Amino acid sequence: MAHILSVRNLHVQFTLRGRKLHALRGIDLDVEDGESLAIVGESGSGKSVLNKNFIGLLDQNGSVTDGEIRYYGMGDKLRHYPGAGVDENGSYIDLAQFKKNEDWLRIRGSEICMIPQDPMTSLNPLKTIGWQIAEALMLHRGMKGKMAYEETIRILEDVRIDNPKRRYKQYPHELSGGMRQRVVIAIAMACNPRILICDEPTTALDVTIQAQVLHLLRELKEKYNLTIIFITHDLGVVANVADRVAVMYAGDIIEIGLVNEIFYDPRHPYTWALLSSLPQLGHRGEELYAIQGTPPNLFKEVRGDAFAARNPNALVIDSLQQPPYFDITPTHRAKTWLLDERAPKMEAPKQIGKIRSLGHPSAPADAGKEAEHADA
Amino acid sequence: MQTRETILSVKGLQVAFGHGRNRFYAVKNASFDIFKGETFGIVGESGSGKTTIGRAIIRVYPATAGSILFHGEEITGRLPKSRRRDLTNQIQMIFQDPMASLNERAKIDYIVSEGLLGRGIPREEVRERVDQALRDVGLLPEFASRFPHEFSGGQRQRIGIARALVMNPEFIIADEPISALDVSIRAQVLNLMSHLQREHGLTYLFISHDLSVMRFICDRIAVIHKGDIVEMADTESLFAHPLHPYTRALLSAIPQPNPEMEKHKRLEIYDPSCHHYEIDVPGWNEVENGHWLRANKQELEKALEMLQRS
Numbered sequence: 001m002a003h004i005l006s007v008r009n010l011h012v013q014f015t016l017r018g019r020k021l022h023a024l025r026g027i028d029l030d031v032e033d034g035e036s037l038a039i040v041g042e043s044g045s046g047k048s049v050l051n052k053n054f055i056g057l058l059d060q061n062g063s064v065t066d067g068e069i070r071y072y073g074m075g076d077k078l079r080h081y082p083g084a085g086v087d088e089n090g091s092y093i094d095l096a097q098f099k100k101n102e103d104w105l106r107i108r109g110s111e112i113c114m115i116p117q118d119p120m121t122s123l124n125p126l127k128t129i130g131w132q133i134a135e136a137l138m139l140h141r142g143m144k145g146k147m148a149y150e151e152t153i154r155i156l157e158d159v160r161i162d163n164p165k166r167r168y169k170q171y172p173h174e175l176s177g178g179m180r181q182r183v184v185i186a187i188a189m190a191c192n193p194r195i196l197i198c199d200e201p202t203t204a205l206d207v208t209i210q211a212q213v214l215h216l217l218r219e220l221k222e223k224y225n226l227t228i229i230f231i232t233h234d235l236g237v238v239a240n241v242a243d244r245v246a247v248m249y250a251g252d253i254i255e256i257g258l259v260n261e262i263f264y265d266p267r268h269p270y271t272w273a274l275l276s277s278l279p280q281l282g283h284r285g286e287e288l289y290a291i292q293g294t295p296p297n298l299f300k301e302v303r304g305d306a307f308a309a310r311n312p313n314a315l316v317i318d319s320l321q322q323p324p325y326f327d328i329t330p331t332h333r334a335k336t337w338l339l340d341e342r343a344p345k346m347e348a349p350k351q352i353g354k355i356r357s358l359g360h361p362s363a364p365a366d367a368g369k370e371a372e373h374a375d376a
Numbered sequence: 377m378q379t380r381e382t383i384l385s386v387k388g389l390q391v392a393f394g395h396g397r398n399r400f401y402a403v404k405n406a407s408f409d410i411f412k413g414e415t416f417g418i419v420g421e422s423g424s425g426k427t428t429i430g431r432a433i434i435r436v437y438p439a440t441a442g443s444i445l446f447h448g449e450e451i452t453g454r455l456p457k458s459r460r461r462d463l464t465n466q467i468q469m470i471f472q473d474p475m476a477s478l479n480e481r482a483k484i485d486y487i488v489s490e491g492l493l494g495r496g497i498p499r500e501e502v503r504e505r506v507d508q509a510l511r512d513v514g515l516l517p518e519f520a521s522r523f524p525h526e527f528s529g530g531q532r533q534r535i536g537i538a539r540a541l542v543m544n545p546e547f548i549i550a551d552e553p554i555s556a557l558d559v560s561i562r563a564q565v566l567n568l569m570s571h572l573q574r575e576h577g578l579t580y581l582f583i584s585h586d587l588s589v590m591r592f593i594c595d596r597i598a599v600i601h602k603g604d605i606v607e608m609a610d611t612e613s614l615f616a617h618p619l620h621p622y623t624r625a626l627l628s629a630i631p632q633p634n635p636e637m638e639k640h641k642r643l644e645i646y647d648p649s650c651h652h653y654e655i656d657v658p659g660w661n662e663v664e665n666g667h668w669l670r671a672n673k674q675e676l677e678k679a680l681e682m683l684q685r686s
Contacts, residue, residue, distance in 0.1 A: 042558050042559075042560055043529070043558050177422065206421040206422055206585045207421075207585055207586060207587065207626065207629045207630060207631075208421060208625060208626060208629045208645075208646075209421070210629070210631070211628075211629040211631070211643055212643070212645075215643060233558050233559050234559050234631075235559065235633055236559075236588065236631040236632070236633045237631045238633075239631065239632060239633050239634055239635040239637075239638045240631055240635075240638040240641070242635075259635045260635050260636070263633060263634065263635050264635075273560070274559065274560065275633065277559060277560050277562070277563035278559065278588075278633055279562070279563070279566065279588050279589045279591070279592040279593075280588045280591075280592075280630075280632060280633055281633070282563075282592045283592075284591070284592055284593070284594075284595075284611065285570075287567050287570075288563040288566050288567055288592065289563060290560070290563035290564040290567055291560045291563070291564075294528065355633055355634055356634065356636070357634075358632050358633060358634040358637065
C-alpha cells in the first residue's frame with residue numbers, strides 16, 4: 001500500500017514558564033492509505049500532541065524543533081510551497097514547515113479532519129445541526145442552497161441518522177449523545193477528507209452506543225476508502241477497529257505492529273503492562289495487574305528506556321541507553337532491549353496468553369449469544 | 377444466600393421529577409437487597425436512572441414512593457437530625473470525576489476532614505483520622521497540606537475515597553468511580569477498592585455503564601433500563617445466561633481485547649417494541665435461585681425454556 005503520511009524523527013517542544021518540555025522525542029511513523037491505525041497511550045504520552053501536528057492545531061507555546069511530516073495526499077497541487085518535494089513514494093508536502101494559518105486551511109478539513117472527543121461541547125448550540133453540516137459543505141466544497149441541502153440530507157443518511165429531513169431542523173440539545181457524535185462525524189465527512197483523526201471518539205459514550213459508533217466508522221472507512229487514525233487510552237476498544245496499533249509512551253512510539261501482532265504477541269514490557277491491566281483479563285477476587293509509579297518527567301531529559309523506572313524487571317542497560325527499534329516481523333517492531341540477542345529470555349506475563357480465548361464461544365461471557373443462536 | 381445479613385433493602389422505589397405534564401419518572405419500580413460485605417452493581421446506559429437510585433439512597437433525592445431500609449430501618453422521608461447524622465456516618469459516596477468533585481480552593485486536610493467537623497470531635501482525633509484515611513488509600517499524611525491541583529487523576533480519586541473512608545462508613549456508593557480515569561490507573565483504583573473492602577468490611581453499591589469492569593468487581597449485578605430493573609443475578613449467572621434482550625444487547629457490546637473475535641462480532645440492538653406489555657403486564661420473577669427477570673407470562677416461559685436448554 002502507498003503511504004499517505006510519513007513522520008520522520010519528529011521532535012516537539014513546549015515552553016512552559018521558561019522551561020522546555022520535550023513532548024515528542026523523535027517519532028517515526030508511516031500511515032498507509034486506507035488503513036485504520038490506532039495510537040494507544042496513557043494521558044500525557046503525547047498521542048494527542050502528535051495528531052495535532054497533522055492539522056496545525058499545536059498550542060501557541062509548542063513548536064516542531066526537528067523532523068518532517070510528509071503528506072502525500074495532495075499530489076503536485078502544492079509544488080510551489082517551500083516544504084514540497086518528491087521522494088520514492090511520490091510528491092509530498094512537509095506539514096512541519098507550515099507556519100501561517102492560510103497554509104493550514106488547504107489541509108485542515110478538506111484533506112485531514114479531526115473528530116473531537118466530546119460531542120456535547122463540540123457543536124454550536126445556537127444553530128441547527130443541518131446548518132452546521134451545510135456550513136462545512138459551503139466552506140470546503142463550494143456548495144450552495146438546494147445543492148448543499150440535498151448533500152446534507154445524503155450525509156445524514158450516511159451516518160445512519162433516521163428521518164434526516166426532520167433532524168436537519170433540530171438543535172444539538174434535542175439529540176442524545178450518540179446522535180450528536182454522529183452529527184460531528186457527519187460534519188467531518190462533509191469535508192470529504194482523506195484522513196480522519198478520531199480523538200477518543202467514544203470515551204464520552206455508553207458501551208452500547210460506543211459499539212454502534214465504532215461500527216459506523218468502520219462502514220464509512222470501507223465506503224470512502226478513508227484513512228482513520230484512532231487515539232485512545234483503552235486497548236479494549238482498539239481490537240475492534242484497528243488494522244495496526246502503535247503504542248506510545250513518554251513521547252515516543254515504543255511498539256507498532258498489526259493488530260493481531262500487538263494483541264497476541266506483544267514484545268515491549270509496557271505493552272504487556274497495558275494489556276494485563278485490562279479488567280477483561282482479571283479474575284474476580286484477585287488483584288488486577290496495575291502499573292506502578294508515574295510516567296517520567298519530560299521536562300528532564302529521559303535516559304535509556306523511558307519505561308525502565310516502572311518496570312520491575314528492567315535490565316541494567318535500560319537505564320543507560322535508549323533501545324533502537326528491533327524488527328520482529330516486517331510489520332512489527334518494538335523499542336526494547338529484550339529483543340537484543342544478548343538479552344536474557346523474558347516471558348510475557350501469563351495474562352497475555354489468555355487474550356486468544358477471550359470472548360470465545362466457550363467462554364461464559366458469550367453463552368448468551370449461543371442461546372440466541374439456538375433461539376433463532 | 378438467604379441467610380446472609382441484608383444491609384440495605386430497596387422496595388418498590390420510585391423517584392419522579394417535575395409536576396403535572398412535566399412529571400418524569402426517573403426510577404419507576406426498583407426492588408433489591410444488598411447483603412453485608414458484597415459488591416452490588418447497577419449497570420445501565422446514561423439516563424437509565426442508575427445514578428438516581430444511588431442518590432435516593434443517600435437522601436439527595438426524595439423517594440416519591442416505596443421505601444429504602446438500612447439495617448431494617450426506614451431511611452426515606454423525614455427523619456430526626458440525630459438519625460440523619462448517623463446515616464451520614466454509615467453511608468458515604470465516591471464520585472465519578474475526581475477533577476470536578478474536589479474543592480479546588482481547599483487543602484486536602486480540609487477536604488478529607490470536612491465530614492467530621494462540627495460534630496464535637498476533638499481536633500487531635502480529627503487529625504488522626506484524616507492521617508489514617510490518607511494512609512489507608514496509599515497516600516502520605518504529608519499530602520494533607522497540599523491543594524488538589526498538585527495531584528494526578530489517580531491520586532485525586534484516592535483522595536475522594538479517603539474522604540468517604542474517614543467517616544468509617546459501612547456502606548459506600550461508588551458512582552462510576554473509574555470511568556474518568558486512564559486504563560492503567562483504573563487497575564490501581566479497583567485494587568484499592570477491593571483491598572479496602574476486605575480490610576474494613578465495606579459493602580459497595582457500584583454504579584457503572586461498563587460491564588467489563590462490573591464483571592471484575594461485582595458479586596451481583598442489576599441491569600436497569602429506562603427506570604426499570606430488567607434483570608438481576610449473580611455476576612457469573614448473568615454473564616452465563618443473560619435472559620432479558622437488553623442484557624444481551626449490553627453484553628454483546630462489551631469490547632473484547634481480542635481482534636479475531638471482534639472481527640466476527642455480532643452486535644445485538646435492543647428494541648423495546650419487542651415487548652408486548654399492553655395486555656400481559658410484566659412482573660418481577662425469580663427464574664432460578666437469585667436470578668430475577670422482569671417479564672410477562674409469555675416471556676417468562678420462553679426464558680425458563682432457554683435456561684433449561686443451557
